[in-house]
Amino acid sequence: MPKNHNKKIGFLGPWGTYTQEALVKLLPVSEEDLIPYTTEADVIKAVERGEVAKGMVAIENSIEGSVNATLDVLAFETNLFIEKEIIIPIHHCLMARPGVKLEEITTVISHPQALAQCRSYISKKLPRASLEIASSNADAAKTVSEKSGKFAAIGPSLAAEIYGLDILDAGIADFEDNQTRFVLVGKEPAPRTGHDKTSIVCFIFEDRPGSLLQILQEFAYRYINLTKIQSRPTKKALGDYCFFIDIEGHVDDEIIASALKCLRCKVRDVKVLGSYPMANGVTS
Numbered sequence: 001m002p003k004n005h006n007k008k009i010g011f012l013g014p015w016g017t018y019t020q021e022a023l024v025k026l027l028p029v030s031e032e033d034l035i036p037y038t039t040e041a042d043v044i045k046a047v048e049r050g051e052v053a054k055g056m057v058a059i060e061n062s063i064e065g066s067v068n069a070t071l072d073v074l075a076f077e078t079n080l081f082i083e084k085e086i087i088i089p090i091h092h093c094l095m096a097r098p099g100v101k102l103e104e105i106t107t108v109i110s111h112p113q114a115l116a117q118c119r120s121y122i123s124k125k126l127p128r129a130s131l132e133i134a135s136s137n138a139d140a141a142k143t144v145s146e147k148s149g150k151f152a153a154i155g156p157s158l159a160a161e162i163y164g165l166d167i168l169d170a171g172i173a174d175f176e177d178n179q180t181r182f183v184l185v186g187k188e189p190a191p192r193t194g195h196d197k198t199s200i201v202c203f204i205f206e207d208r209p210g211s212l213l214q215i216l217q218e219f220a221y222r223y224i225n226l227t228k229i230q231s232r233p234t235k236k237a238l239g240d241y242c243f244f245i246d247i248e249g250h251v252d253d254e255i256i257a258s259a260l261k262c263l264r265c266k267v268r269d270v271k272v273l274g275s276y277p278m279a280n281g282v283t284s
Contacts, residue, residue, distance in 0.1 A: 016138035048080060107131075197246055203234065
């Protein structure tokens with residue numbers, strides 16, 4: 001923890017989110033040290049400001065891919081480190097106020113990722129229902145609990161329990177083995193463990209043939225395994241992209257340090273988002 005001994009940890013709220021579930025599985029924390037925030041960006045920026053010592057956010061889902069809001073804030077708006085990661089299974093439930101039946105639902109509320117993960121289910125079971133965006137799945141559950149009418153939320157069973165909702169259907173994601181990777185961010189680089197992952201962002205000089213190949217060659221020459229690569233706009237101009245890359249190893253490993261050193265000679269900048277212990281599979 002930072003020198004001020006701040007033990008507070010921010011997470012995407014309100015109470016009852018998958019993020020909170022992942023956090024309590026990753027760390028031995030007490031509820032009094034947890035602070036919910038409205039968005040992933042709010043969580044990360046609270047860490048940057050020192051309001052909390054750490055922050056827990058979703059970064060990738062097995063169905064919908066990366067959580068771009070998290071990637072963008074880490075890459076462009078803050079200078080923090082990913083310190084840990086955890087992967088948990090996601091079990092979506094359709095929930096409503098007591099007495100509301102499935103066939104009566106007129107509006108489904110949830111986080112955009114959850115709505116996308118349950119697209120086919122909603123189309124088949126609730127084809128006439130309108131969709132409403134919430135900042136989190138638990139926020140959707142809280143909103144439904146406060147509304148009169150035929151509303152439903154998609155989220156974890158914990159949210160239904162917290163906000164007094166009935167579960168109308170469970171396991172409603174369109175694909176089995178729905179999983180989300182969450183990361184803990186802070187101001188302290190994580191020490192080497194020997195079983196690590198490093199996340200970087202590569203900013204190229206300009207969009208030209210072979211730019212990505214030049215980046216990949218540095219890892220291929222050294223037989224460094226890449227676990228993820230994704231391009232994202234830099235927010236500066238149309239067609240101006242950067243590359244998010246996850247690699248096996250720690251920046252303190254000689255081979256990784258060598259690759260990054262050579263890479264910095266080829267691209268405009270390399271930002272290390274963190275070297276941290278690699279998750280050992282899915283935590284149930």
